[in-house]
Amino acid sequence: MRFVDTSILLYAISRDAAEEGKATIANEIIDAGEIGLSVQVLQEFYVQATRATREDAITHDEAAGLVEAWCRFPAQVTSVDVMRAALATRSRFGISYWDAAILEAARSLGCSVVLSEDLDDATDFDGIRVEDPFRHTA
Numbered sequence: 001m002r003f004v005d006t007s008i009l010l011y012a013i014s015r016d017a018a019e020e021g022k023a024t025i026a027n028e029i030i031d032a033g034e035i036g037l038s039v040q041v042l043q044e045f046y047v048q049a050t051r052a053t054r055e056d057a058i059t060h061d062e063a064a065g066l067v068e069a070w071c072r073f074p075a076q077v078t079s080v081d082v083m084r085a086a087l088a089t090r091s092r093f094g095i096s097y098w099d100a101a102i103l104e105a106a107r108s109l110g111c112s113v114v115l116s117e118d119l120d121d122a123t124d125f126d127g128i129r130v131e132d133p134f135r136h137t138a
Helices: 006-013 017-032 039-049 060-070 080-093 097-109
Strands: 002-004 035-038 113-115 128-131
Touching: 002 017, 002 097, 006 017, 006 039, 006 060, 017 035, 035 039, 035 097, 039 060, 039 097, 080 097, 097 113, 097 128
Parallel strands: 002 035, 002 113, 113 128
Antiparallel strands: none
C-alpha cells in the first residue's frame, strides 16, 4: 500500500489542460487502489478543491462526495501519537510540520512509500521513501 498526498487527489480532478498528464497519472493511482491517506490529506483536498480563487474549483457537494468516496481507502487520523511523531520528524529532517505529519500518518498505516511531488523524490525519511509519480511528466 502506498500513501498519497493531497496533490495526487487535486490532480485527479484538475481540468487544466497543462495538467492533463498529471491528471491521468493521478487517476491511474487512485483507480489501482492499494493506497492509504490521512484525514489531513482529505481536509487539505476539500479546502483546496473548493477554494473560491481556484480556476477549476468544485462545489461543496462535489468535494464532499469525493472525500466520502475516498474514505473507502484506509485513512489515518491525526492522533496525539501521530502529532508527536510528526514534531520529532519535523525537527530531525528540517521539513514542514505538515509534510512530517504526512510521513508519520503513512508510517502509522504501515506504508513505506509516500507518493508526493512536494517532497524530494527518492528521499528516505527513516524507512518512508518518497516517490514523485510525476517526475517524468512535463
